[in-house]
Amino acid sequence: MASEEEREFDDLLVLLKETRGFDFTGYKRNTLIRRIARRMETLKLRDYGEYRDLLELEPEEFTRLFDSLLINVTGFFRDTSAWQRLRELVVPALLDQKPTGRPIRVWSAGCATGEEVYTMAMVLAEEMGIDQFRDRVKIYGTDLDDKALQVARTGVYADRTLTDVPIDLRETYFEPLDNGHSFRRDLRRQLIFGRNDLTRDAPISRVDLLLARNTLMYFNTEMQLNIVRRFHFALSDPGFLFLGKAEMLLNHSDKFVPVDLRMRLFRKVRPAHHDDRAPWPVTGTADDLAARPPTLVSVALAAGPVAQIVVDAAGNLALANAKAESLFNLNPRDVGRPFQDLEVSYRPVELRSVIEQARHDLGPVELREVIWHRAGLPERGVFDVSVVPMLASGTLVGVGIHFCDVTRYRTLRTELELANGQLEQAYEQLQSLNEELETTNEELQSTNEELETTNEELQSTNEELETMNEELQSANDELQHINDALTARTIQLDEVNTFVSSVVRSLGDAVVVLDEELRVAVWSSGAEELWGVRADEAMGQALGGLDIGLPLDPLVPRLRAALTDGSDPLQAVDGLVLDAVNRRGRPAPLTVHLSHLRTEDGAVHGLIMVMNVLTS
Template sequence: MPGDEHEFDDLLLMLKETRGFDFTGYKRTTLMRRISRRLEALKLRDHGEYRDYLEMEPEEFNRLFDSLLINVTAFFRDPAAWQTLRETVIPSLLASKGPGKVVRIWSTGCATGEEAYSLAMVLAEELGMDEFRERVKIYATDLDQKALQTARAAVYGERQLADVPEELRRTYFEPVEAGFGFRRDLRRQLIFGRNDLTRDAPISRVDLLLARNTLMYFNSETQLSIVRRFHFALSDPGYLFLGKAEMLLNHGDRFEPVNLRMRLFKKIGSPPPGSRATWSPGAGVSRARPYVRHTVLQAAALATGPVAQIALDRSRNLALANSRAELLFNLNPRDIGRPFQDLEVSYRPVELRSVIEQVELDLRVTELQDVTWHRPNTPEPSVFDIAVVPLLEPGGELVGVGVNFHDVTRYRQLHDRLEQTNRELEHAYEELQSTNEELETTNEELQSTNEELETTNEELQSTNEELETMNEELQSTNDELQQINDTLNSRSDELKRATLLVSSVVRSLGDAVAVVDTDLRVLVWSPGAEELWGLRADEAIGCRLASLDIGLPVGELLARAQRMLEAEAEPGDGRGDGVTLDGVNRRGRPARLNVEFSRLHADDMSPHGVIMVMNLLRQDQQERD
């Protein structure tokens, strides 16, 4: 639809202005088909929405270019064509260069580099390793920077090297971490770079140019421009190697086929200056001799000639006309001697008076070609080639002017029909070529899709393997957690037993036990203390002893506990004296207690706190006291 066509053109303009990629020279049907795949993948309706999406998601540019720049290639693609190149072109090329001369090669649209490295192997086999390193320089170019990075790395997997013969594979590739790498000592002879065939200058003085399945993506106008660049880039002699879907039907003046079936062509050099034959005016034109004797034979020959002829004397009067001229221009014997300007033939089929005047001045033949004359009562126009010839006497003096009318109508009609046939044939060839290129493009798209599916399958396989690995790792982690859990349970049981032991020890020390740290904060508050003073352990632990609301004179306890902490500790000395205090238990009843103080210290004898053991005094003991 017109609206969609306009949006598609806007999209191409955006790609050119924002990313520097000019796709206007590419085949429109191929571009629309590739971009439609992106629209389907993104669930977008038209090119306008896709243009807005590109502005919001810059990463989509990379995915779009990967789709448009179809990087389908392989080592020794079309083996029969490579065999012909190896047996026919390479020997001729090296022989024409001579020993020691540098061989320059250009691989256009090289994608990930398989084609360039294939050519390197062919030349290395032909020249030998040392001579290859000294003489060969291979330039490989493409638009896709990501593909060029892969080509520069020169590392390929098992699947990509499947078409490389085993002997060549062992000779030119070395095992590396990610696959197989091309030999580094030969890799230096290959130079990879970005080149836009539609805009950038071509590499010059190239002996062999490979453009395999590259031209078929461009329209006919762009193909013509690129082929002209190729012709300029090639030296003489230079060879062009195309893909099986590409031809040079309209470039017979630039390239001649070496092997048409294998798409191998040779450059036709320009002719050296001055080699063309010069055109001599008046050559082949019979010059009328002056003062001829009007014999019967001469008169008969002139009258019955197939070419209409008339002659004028020096006064520009009609001197003679043969039968053909009389019939053609309706002349009769009474017109002999009349001024030429009074006759219809002077201006029809073409103005001749000025031409005759110029011939009389220059004394040179003047030819008027393809003069069309629409004669009355004739359905088709007549076409003439007219020659106006100066008639000179032997001394070189002008005696008159002859006019010859060559009827070339039949030849012109044949020529027009031939041109029409050639145009139709050329159009048919172009349609056939376009169809062939479309088929090859579709084939490469299918191959690209197949490779994408294979890549997706490999990614799924890799993902499955990763999930399996993660499952095993989780299983291992689960086993470790189980061991840690068992250890924790064991430590918990030990802690529980230690806690029970400590609780038993604490309960065994006295009726109530409290332990404070160096800041006189409660660390231990025994169940007996809870029962005696009515304060739970979670309420007492962590609080300062001075802040506890219990039925004892806390000040006395604090003073004695502080003295215990400040007194210098000696080995074996950790127990202090006791004190008897009166208090009130949680029920409000008076209680008399004996409180004993002991220092809590570590192995280095530094004080860590104070242990206070409280025992209720029995009634008889109270009475005794």
Template sequence: MEADTGAGAEFETLLEYLKEARGFDFTGYKRTSLVRRVRQRMTQVAIEDYADYIDHLQANADEFNALFNTILINVTSFFRDLDAWDYLRAVTVPALVGRRTSQAPIRIWCAGCAAGQEAYTLAMAFVEEMGVEQFRQRVKIYATDVDEQALTQARQALYTGGEVESVPAPLLERYFERHNGHFAFRKDLRRSVIFGRNDLVQDAPISRIDLLTCRNTLMYFNAETQAKILARLHFAIAPHGLLFLGKAEMLLSHGRLFEPVDLKRRVFRKTPAVLAPVGPPVKAHDGQDRRGAVGRLDELREHAFDAGPVAQLVLAEDDVLALANYQARVLFGLTDDDIGRPLRDLEVSYRPVELRAFVEQARLDQRPVQVKDVSWQRRPDATTWFEIHIDPLADTGIGVSVAFHDVTATRQLFDELAHANRQLEMAYEELQSTNEELETTNEELQSTVEELETTNEELQSTNEELETINEELQSTNDELQAMNDMLRDRGVELDEANDFLETVLTSLRSGIVVVDVELRVRAWNRAAEELWGLRAAETTGRHLLNLDIGLPVAELRQALRGALADPGFTEFLHLEAINRRGRSISLRVMCGSLRSHDERVRGAILVMEIQAG
């Protein structure tokens, strides 16, 4: 199925990048739903092209989590599909516990556990059947998922009131504790539930499992990946173990691995491997007593062997070719000259398969050996399939019989049957895919409803916060208005104070310069204007040491540093300068600190007087 019209290869490149960068292998997921969810996330970040989205992932590490949360829809609940859980509690769990001795451990695997609801549902079901002490001593529930965020939530075992609505009231009372408006699963039982990350497609399965739940997880994968996962689950389950699937999942195409216990509730039993009985041919009873009654027995035996429908060789104890019937001679091109030759010197020893190792195994173990699915390309257009039976002759080790059974026709029938099954599976898969798409859409709609409910709660909470902020802003506005009135009154006072200060500075005959801690001019009285020819407007805000006046400001640098460093600093300097008329003058300069009432240095004051010549 094409991933996306015109963008199949680009989409597969994105999947490979996710696999290499973060270890998430989505290549086995159904493309239709997978493309839809990726597109949904790309729309949210306003990106149209898959290549551009890969660049976005490389530049924004947090985007991975947002994408994975979109793809991995962790929709689950306690006792989901109640009818199936009622059957599990009433029939499956008691039968499983009853088959074990009182001390035998019980291993459970909850695959695709999401936020933990299903794992804790299993715990409640087994505690109800066994009691708390037996459960804690004997049961281990391994709960796995690929989503680390979901696993973190599962380990906390903390759920909202809405999330525990499906838990029957008596069970809610026995197994949950209220905690800050939420419901926490009992801590003493939580120790028996072990959460961990496991990718069903890539990671090795947990072994010796008595009950494996994998509900509404397989439906997200394509048929090939489903088959691969089911083979792993079959390996994981112990003999007589059970598999519990979701209502949207079936196993009709995998009957050789599992057989239904209750198809309606999706409970299946592991099918054990059945080995065909093997062994040497049964000896004819009383054969020795009747030999004398048959004439020309050796000649009859020789012709019967030669006329056998199956190509057959007989090797002596030293692996020398002793007998070859007509079918074997024609099939492998053997002649009378080959009788008596060692097997290793004959082409049949390695074609169609390396025989000597199997012959040696049968001779040493004194047990028949079967070699299946042996193909021989005799002609470019024809392949012959064999099943080779190697049987030790008698118990004395006198020789070995090698029979080549031509199973080509059977193989062709199996291939035709497999082809027909594949066509049937494809038709079924299409039907199942439609059903699963509907299930997936339902899951997504349910997820959307939950998201909308969450968003509604967040908006309601935000609205309450905004109302509180609005009240605070109104109160602050009243305070600011009062403060504004106060500042207006103080502004009048400040204007009067500034006028008074200006009058004082103007009245002084000495040049007064006030600078801040950055040596920028803050005050420049009229006497300073007369001395240096610059008005207050031209100097205010400028750095004192950068003024182009006749005052040797560089010689004031050290004194100014002292004034800015020490609140009690005062120093008198005698400087030669040039006034605004270009005449040389001798100045007496007092440099002191400008300090506040709390003795903090706010700048420096320079008082300049011309000394009489």
């Protein structure tokens, strides 16, 4: 559309919103343009400005426009296979998740004239039983079209509309009327119809099943996203969504997961919940720990996995745990001896200077990865040594020495260093491969984006085609009604033609109807038989131009006089006998009778000429 056309089109949408409260800005623009263009073509209007002026002058055109924009194409058990899957997969799950006696709520959004609402009622009543249906079920049908909702509320449908309803269901749930069938009154009370604009009105909440079949496809992408969010809010947890065959929910996997994607059945995604974790129990206080007996402390020290030695302030061995005794060949008799006299003071590492440093600095001294080749053992040991001054009330009372065996970790580190060298070589190869993979990944990403774009375009095209299909179906219904009317009119016309033919045959041997120019308008079968000229040859020809055995010289002036002065045509030919010749060339004297052919207001616009052959 040109910019001026777009502005006029937008002005038209604003007029609809401001004067009638219908906001079509969230609908697909191409569909609106196509439907409005159809109305303009019917009215023979050239542009949107002219159509806007017409709407302001003739308010009744709003109704016809809304009937065109709000395409109410629906039917009972529409897409039978989809309804069958709904009955097999969704309805049993829906009933199982509801405790006995709890209400079941269903919402049909965009219900049009209500056929799918009544279809849903029959499906649930068949599964639950009629009594349970009456006690537990509420079905809400909403639409934007008040005229369609009025049809839905009455629940009366023509026989042709019910052709897709199985005979047993038709007999169970519908009552015959003179003009069609009516849905059962006792079950009709469970169905509630009302107006709802999906683009701005609040959704019906706490519903267990939501039907929106071929409704989303009329909206643009942004509005579809908003409506799907409303649907997600409206559904209970879990709840089910039943869409039309053109609607996929490809970009809403965080809100709905497919139950049967081909049949467009979806289930609401449960919100994630995190279980609360109880805090770790505390079974003791600081006072409890301080009150524990000294024996427990000494046993814990002795059984520790790290070799520990304590040297008192005088430089004597004060304590060695079991691990230290085993590692350095110490025994209880060594307690009290000067530490410098023991082998552990200089092997595996010189500790005497380190102890002095710790005493002097009053801080810990760390020695990392001290290697010790112990006699009689094939493998060397590696230790981390910590020398820590021990203070009591700020006074140095001794020095603690801890030997942590890190042999295993040193071995692992060495192996890791060797492996790391190999990994560095492999890394270079992987780096090269990674660059190739990154290039490939970028190409795949680009391809994926193109595929996603193509998929969205295909989805949009599919929705557009489905919209056009419904428009064609709506037009087909209109044409069917017109065809039925034309068929009835044709039957009436045939009956009239038969009657007229019978009258014409009864008037005389030959009947000819002439217009104001004396051209043949009707040429009876008697005239064909008398003159040998077929009706298709005579129709539209001037009477004087026909090659027949009728003497026209005395007749034509009388005919013109009867048309011109409007006198009694019988007087114009009174007593006139013409010596005619029939198609076989034999004499056929005949009399002529004339009468005027008049319009409804009495004006003469032709003559009826009846000719009877005189018998000898």
